[in-house]
Amino acid sequence: xxxxxxxxxxxxxxxxxxxxxxxxxxxxxxxxxxxxxxxxxxxxxxxxxxxxxxxxxxxxxxxxxxxxxxxxxxxxxxxxxxxxxxxxxxxxxxxxxxxxxxxxxxxxxxxxxxxxxxxxxxxxxxxxxxxxxxxxxxxxxxxxxxxxxxxxxxxxxxxxxxxxxxxxxxxxxxxxxxxxxxxxxxxxxxxxxxxxxxxxxxxxxxxxxxxxxxxxxxxxxxxxxxxxx
Numbered sequence: 731x732x733x734x735x736x737x738x739x740x741x742x743x744x745x746x747x748x749x750x751x752x753x754x755x756x757x758x759x760x761x762x763x764x765x766x767x768x769x770x771x772x773x774x775x776x777x778x779x780x781x782x783x784x785x786x787x788x789x790x791x792x793x794x795x796x797x798x799x800x801x802x803x804x805x806x807x808x809x810x811x812x813x814x815x816x817x818x819x820x821x822x823x824x825x826x827x828x829x830x831x832x833x834x835x836x837x838x839x840x841x842x843x844x845x846x847x848x849x850x851x852x853x854x855x856x857x858x859x860x861x862x863x864x865x866x867x868x869x870x871x872x873x874x875x876x877x878x879x880x881x882x883x884x885x886x887x888x889x890x891x892x893x894x895x896x897x898x899x900x901x902x903x904x905x906x907x908x909x910x911x912x913x914x915x916x917x918x919x920x921x922x923x924x925x926x927x928x929x930x931x932x933x934x935x936x937x938x939x940x941x942x943x944x945x946x947x948x949x950x951x952x953x954x955x956x957x958x959x
Contacts (some may be wrong), residue, residue: 733812734820737792741824744791748825749832749922751782755910756836756926760851776910780903782919783882787889787902792821794942795918799883799949822942825918833925840926856927859920861937868940871915875941878914879948881905887956917941 758775786793801814812820840849861867888901909916920941924934 734816737812737817737820738824740790740792741794741821742828742831743789743824744786744793744796744821745825745828745830745918745921746832747785747789747791747828748782748793748916748918749829750785751779752829752919752922752926753832753836754778754781756848756851756855759855760847772911776907777903779910779919780885780906783885783902783906784899787886787898792824793918794818794822794825795879795882795916795945795949796886797821798946799879799886799953802950803953826921829918829922830925833922834928836926837928852926855923856929859924859937860929860931860934861940862933863936867933867937871937871940872944874913875915875917875944876948876951877912878909878916878941879945879950880952881909881914881948882916882945883949883952915941915944917945 755775755778758778759771762769762771762774764771783793783796785791786796798818801818836852840846840852843849861871882905885902885905888905889898892898892901917938920938924930924938
């Protein structure tokens with residue numbers, strides 16, 4: 731039970747770290763003028779969003795999208811005394827609690843002043859995760875989540891592979907910033923965004939499930955190319 735609790739708590743920490751990256755992304759989009767010719771709000775947010783994964787990697791938190799790709803390398807399917815499926819489930823549960831808890835705090839803050847630029851941006855981003863049940867909604871969610879999973883795998887791979895701190899930081903910032911700029915979908919970040927606007931609909935929840943699956947597929951597919959290094 732102690733091991734399960736440890737995995738779960740480190741999952742919560744990872745979820746809160748990703749939520750911190752999400753907050754920075756929201757702040758950039760809320761307060762950096764869109765007409766800025768030198769630094770767009772999306773680019774600024776994309777460069778700051780990787781703070782979440784940097785915290786996860788340096789403090790060794792348990793992030794589902796960072797673990798799923800390499801989770802099955804152990805043929806015994808055992809992680810710290812847990813079956814790998816249970817291990818991943820506890821991580822995902824912890825990530826959900828951590829990300830959504832921070833999201834609900836942000837939601838409560840927006841209720842104080844719904845007309846602020848911050849609140850408007852929060853609701854806009856949250857509603858963008860409300861996937862439509864048609865080809866134009868489902869197909870983009872599938873390929874964007876798969877590509878996101880692959881890029882998170884690359885970021886974690888470089889962090890684990892490189893020896894110097896500068897390389898580790900750059901190895902995370904580049905692929906993560908790239909997926910943010912491209913609008914790829916990260917399931918833990920989406921949990922946070924959905925909670926910030928309390929957009930708990932069938933559309934958003936099904937989209938979230940597709941995103942979890944897509945992130946997993948992207949990471950696992952990429953691992954096929956490097957597992958026999």
